[in-house]
Amino acid sequence: MLITLSLLALLYVVLGGVIIAAGGGLAVMVVLLAAMAFGQLVLSERLALRAMHARVVSAQDAPGLHALVERLAIQADVPMPRVAISDLPIPNAFAMGRSPKHATVCVTSGLLQLLERNELEGVLAHEIGHIRNRDVALMTMASFFASLAALVGQFAAFGGLGRERDGGPGLAVILLVSIGVYFISYFLMLALSRYREFAADRSAALFTGSPSALASALRRLQTAGERAPQQDLRQVGAMQAFFIVPPAVGRSVTRLLATHPPTEERIARLARMESRLQQG
Numbered sequence: 234m235l236i237t238l239s240l241l242a243l244l245y246v247v248l249g250g251v252i253i254a255a256g257g258g259l260a261v262m263v264v265l266l267a268a269m270a271f272g273q274l275v276l277s278e279r280l281a282l283r284a285m286h287a288r289v290v291s292a293q294d295a296p297g298l299h300a301l302v303e304r305l306a307i308q309a310d311v312p313m314p315r316v317a318i319s320d321l322p323i324p325n326a327f328a329m330g331r332s333p334k335h336a337t338v339c340v341t342s343g344l345l346q347l348l349e350r351n352e353l354e355g356v357l358a359h360e361i362g363h364i365r366n367r368d369v370a371l372m373t374m375a376s377f378f379a380s381l382a383a384l385v386g387q388f389a390a391f392g393g394l395g396r397e398r399d400g401g402p403g404l405a406v407i408l409l410v411s412i413g414v415y416f417i418s419y420f421l422m423l424a425l426s427r428y429r430e431f432a433a434d435r436s437a438a439l440f441t442g443s444p445s446a447l448a449s450a451l452r453r454l455q456t457a458g459e460r461a462p463q464q465d466l467r468q469v470g471a472m473q474a475f476f477i478v479p480p481a482v483g484r485s486v487t488r489l490l491a492t493h494p495p496t497e498e499r500i501a502r503l504a505r506m507e508s509r510l511q512q513g
Contacts, residue, residue, distance in 0.1 A: 362436025
């Protein structure tokens with residue numbers, strides 16, 4: 234993760250130099266893009282819940298689920314997140330929120346029907362781990378610079394950066410650098426996303442003290458995703474990157490294009506953690 238973040242930082246330093254060398258014509262668009270990224274971060278919860286047809290439930294509506302989330306939040310030392318339930322049959326879960334104080338954990342009705350209580354606890358602990366690690370804010374910030382690189386490339390492609398200045402980079406150079414930064418940062422962000430899943434798995438194992446429960450849940454969710462009808466998969470297509478196990482994770486062309494690591498590798502790491510915990 235440190236190597237990935239360092240490479241992203243280096244890319245953005247290069248991009249910043251290109252923007253400065255290109256002149257101030259991009260200032261307004263950069264500010265606008267930053268405002269859009271901030272709006273996306275603030276509104277991410279509402280947009281995600283709407284996409285999943287989910288509703289926020291109270292402790293009276295789902296006392297068992299609320300009690301489980303509250304206990305895990307106390308163990309993770311984070312504020313109690315909002316709890317939401319989606320009526321979709323695909324078993325899965327996700328967490329959204331710009332900070333631990335503004336977060337929501339959502340589960341589908343299919344998940345509640347599929348998993349045993351200890352497995353459900355492992356899945357919820359994984360999502361609490363994402364909240365504690367501020368992963369939504371981290372990935373939004375990383376994607377902002379990739380969007381900025383795409384914007385610079387578009388300006389260069391259509392001549393929106395103005396004429397070349399003496400000693401400044403030509404439009405062709407700016408375009409090539411921007412395209413390079415965009416594609417490299419895109420693959421680095423996918424790698425960062427996979428690392429964050431490993432980190433959330435580890436957090437869940439420590440919160441619950443039972444890595445095997447989460448491993449069992451991941452195995453069940455993987456199998457259920459492979460059997461899910463295409464119609465159901467299309468319905469949640471926009472949210473799969475946020476799921477604990479995307480239904481299409483086993484259908485990716487290559488690992489480099491996946492937002493999540495292979496489920497088998499996650500289970501193997503959890504098994505090693507279980508062995509270490511048993512050995513004290």
